């Protein structure tokens with residue numbers, strides 16, 4: 001069995017319904033961006049789970065949801081109010097799940113580090129300097145950070161690793177992504193991660209070979225580049241395709257999200273994984289047993 005096959009088997013074995021060991025307590029989870037698209041999805045997933053409990057709900061001070069019950073949108077009273085007060089939002093939590101904006105995540109990171117609260121970071125659009133702050137904080141607390149928490153996307157990343165290695169010459173590589181009209185960063189964090197995985201498999205540096213836009217007389221395509229195309233529209237949850245275009249054939253590897261529930265379920269798997277970690281920076285390959 002290859003390492004890749006073993007890694008994919010591990011995903012199935014780990015399962016989406018891991019339970020805490022007998023006698024251990026439930027996971028106390030706070031959610032940042034509690035009234036956002038992912039915030040709502042996470043609160044619903046926590047409520048439906050039998051090993052996680054909502055322990056705090058944070059949102060930006062200007063949010064109209066401040067003061068409301070965090071589960072009011074479900075027609076349910078959780079007893080947890082949405083607050084912008086970091087002390088109140090984190091006071092009873094073991095882990096904060098953060099799907100907000102880079103500046104929000106960094107403010108939450110500082111507060112979590114001070115209080116010893118672990119983090120699952122799903123936010124995308126960080127600068128290199130902002131990523132370095134997260135690396136630094138992981139010296140004190142355990143963090144899972146990934147631009148895409150879905151099992152399917154992370155398995156797709158492994159497929160891309162393999163495809164890129166096998167198609168290293170003679171194939172032009174393009175990453176195409178589509179998202180809803182409200183998304184504020186581009187290319188998506190997932191598209192960039194796909195580019196990084198491919199570049200690494202090819203021994204290239206994405207910073208040197210990425211092409212993010214083409215207009216006018218661009219000249220012929222440089223075969224060493226990895227191109228990115230971004231589509232924004234409607235309510236597209238998240239589509240990613242990597243095209244390997246050769247002479248006489250094309251290979252397309254595509255992942256399509258039909259629901260944000262997969263991101264929420266992946267985030268809860270990350271919460272369970274963190275119960276066994278004291279400090280350090282991890283990603284979904286670690287959570288899913290896909291690290292080779």
Ligand SMILES: NC(=O)C1=CN([C@@H]2O[C@H](COP(=O)(O)OP(=O)(O)OC[C@H]3O[C@@H](n4cnc5c(N)ncnc54)[C@H](OP(=O)(O)O)[C@@H]3O)[C@@H](O)[C@H]2O)C=CC1
Pocket residue numbers: 032033034035036037038039059060062063064099100101103104105121122123124125146147148149150189263
């Ligand atoms: N890793 C993954 O699997 C996934 C990652 N994402 C990423 O998660 C992030 C959020 O996505 P989504 O839920 O669609 O976005 P939304 O805009 O729906 O939600 C963001 C939430 O964060 C709040 N917020 C905005 N700015 C700040 C701030 N400075 N401090 C604290 N809170 C803030 C918003 O409040 P308000 O609305 O009042 O501004 C809102 O409640 C994005 O970066 C997205 O790319 C999304 C899906 C999956």
Ligand SMILES: O=C(O)C1=N[C@H](C(=O)O)C[C@H](O)C1
Pocket residue numbers: 124147148179183187188189190191237238239
């Ligand atoms: O903003 C979104 O919606 C999504 N963002 C993430 C990204 O930037 O890759 C993950 C997913 O594609 C949805």
